[in-house]
Amino acid sequence: MFDQKIICFSDTHFVEHGETIIGIDPVARFERGLNHALATHPDADRVMIVGDLTHHGRPAQFERLKAALAGVDLPLHLTLGNHDRRDAFRTVFGGAGFAQEVVDLGGLNLVLLDTLDGPPYPDGHHAGRLCAERLAWLEDQLSRSAKPVILALHHPPFDVGFPGMDAIKLLNAGDLAQILDRAGNVIHIISGHVHRTISGQWLGIPYAIFKSPAHQMPMLMEGTKSSSSTDEPGAYGIICTKGTDITIHTEDFDIAGAATDDAHSS
Ligand SMILES: [Fe+2]
Structure with a gap:
């Protein structure tokens, strides 16, 4: 039915053994979600995580994420968020430089963009920023893309209505806006950072x-x-593409019901 199906997690916030966040074990949550996604979508083509892979950016936390992903027999696409540290990510996952790439989805290109501001990484600094090198890279990639583009980045470049989060969005959203306006080929944006299911347009x-x-x-x-945090059921996204069409679902995996044969009326 679809050309591509991407399982998309955001803000996995891996911690070290024995650590929790507001009483939640994020590693156990992710493993339940990943198992649910792979079992429910055996036709998935890729797994993407759009930043805040870890809670403190420590090598041991990236190591746990790498171990959790070890059994995934699909291409993995990872970018970074404000809780990550690029040097530790590279030490564990290999490669070099910014965590960004272009992925051919058939009728579309997917561009992952690394919005982690730094190094340096001042304590308490959680807003995102695109340096001149990343802005130039994005402009170059968009100008080369003959296909429409899905842009995936951790920090939203727009306000979402939570004042605390809006204060730490992508700080130089105006620079990004100018590039998107010149390119004219970005037709969808995927973000994380807010820990909430939100849709709209910018x-x-x-x-x-x-x-x-x-x-x-x-x-x-x-x-x-x-x-501010609350213990609500966790979720992941399912990004489906067919040609240049895009369909996006979200799944609250811990409250997902089992399918029955009963016809529903909607
Ligand atoms: Fe986060």
């Missing part, structure tokens, strides 16, 4: 933001801190 480009498999942003749209 500059006329539709976007989708996925929940974390672990802790979520509470639905308090006034005065929230960026660190």
Whole structure:
């Protein structure tokens, strides 16, 4: 039915053995979600994680993520968020430089963009920023793409209505906007960072933001801190493409019901 089906996680926040976040074991949550996704979608083509792979960016946390992904027999596409550290990521996963790439999806290209600001990484700094090198890379990749593009990046470049999170979005969103305007070929944006299922449009480009498999942003749209968290069911996204068409689902895997043969009326 689809040309490509991408299982998309965001904000996996891997911790070290014995650590939890507001009482949640994010590693166990991710492993349940991944197992659910792979069992439910045996036709999946890829697995993507759009940043905040880890909670503190420590090598031991990246090692646990690598181990959790070891059994996945699909291409993996990882980019970084504000809780990650690029040097530790590269030490564990190999490669060099920014965690970004272009993926051919057939009728579309997927561009992963690394919005982690730094190094250096000042304590308490969680906003994203694209340096001149990454802006130039993106402009070059978009100009080369003869196909429409899905752009995946950790930090949303737009406000979502949670003041604490809006304060730590992508800081130089104006630079990104100018590049997208000149290129004219980005037709969808995928983000993480907010830990909440959100959709909308920015500059006329539709976007989708996925929940974390672990802790979520509470639905308090006034005065929230960026660190506010709540223990709601975790989720992952399913990005399906056919030609240049895009269909996006989200799955709250811990409350997903089993299928029955009963016809539903909708
Ligand atoms: Fe996060």
